[in-house]
Amino acid sequence: xxxxxxxxxxxxxxxxxDLEPWAAMNADPEVREHLGDLLTREQSDASVAxxxxxxxxxxxxxxxxxxxxxxxxxxxxxLDEVDDDxxxxxxxxxxxxxxxxxxxxxxxxxxxxxxxxxxDTLELPEILAVTTAANLRSQAxxxxxxxxxxxADDFDDPAEPEGPLRLNVVYRIAxxxxx
Numbered sequence: 001x002x003x004x005x006x007x008x009x010x011x012x013x014x015x016x017x018d019l020e021p022w023a024a025m026n027a028d029p030e031v032r033e034h035l036g037d038l039l040t041r042e043q044s045d046a047s048v049a050x051x052x053x054x055x056x057x058x059x060x061x062x063x064x065x066x067x068x069x070x071x072x073x074x075x076x077x078x079l080d081e082v083d084d085d086x087x088x089x090x091x092x093x094x095x096x097x098x099x100x101x102x103x104x105x106x107x108x109x110x111x112x113x114x115x116x117x118x119x120d121t122l123e124l125p126e127i128l129a130v131t132t133a134a135n136l137r138s139q140a141x142x143x144x145x146x147x148x149x150x151x152a153d154d155f156d157d158p159a160e161p162e163g164p165l166r167l168n169v170v171y172r173i174a175x176x177x178x179x
Contacts, residue, residue, distance in 0.1 A: 011063035
């Protein structure tokens with residue numbers, strides 16, 4: 001499994017020491033605003049177990065993100081196969097950071113590194129990103145890393161009831177479109 005790094009960040013496999021701060025993120029209403037219900041500690045821990053199993057199976061997935069200078073865990077970034085119930089297929093890029101890590105450019109920095117890994121190492125032809133229509137911060141990161149949106153791809157998430165989490169937007173970037 002490749003560990004990825006930037007000048008400021010290390011994207012690595014998950015450690016037991018990540019479980020508590022990860023659970024705190026998943027219990028934070030602001031972090032979960034565009035994701036749905038808060039998670040219990042058990043649900044949060046189970047998500048990490050799934051991330052590790054998927055990484056072992058595929059060789060890629062959700063990396064834990066830490067700040068290089070301090071070693072502090074601040075969230076995750078990575079790639080995942082699109083769920084079968086979505087109206088499209090492919091590999092999705094994503095990120096989630098603790099509120100303390102917002103506003104430092106970490107999401108963009110991590111996403112650019114993950115994107116490069118997806119195209120240069122995994123040789124993916126296209127990477128997409130999905131978020132709620134209301135998640136303007138994530139959409140800004142998507143644009144900063146070179147992704148574009150076609151409103152014709154917007155869709156209602158079949159797993160969500162009517163409300164702010166139902167309408168989703170899709171951004172895409174093809175390997176051939178990278179500058």
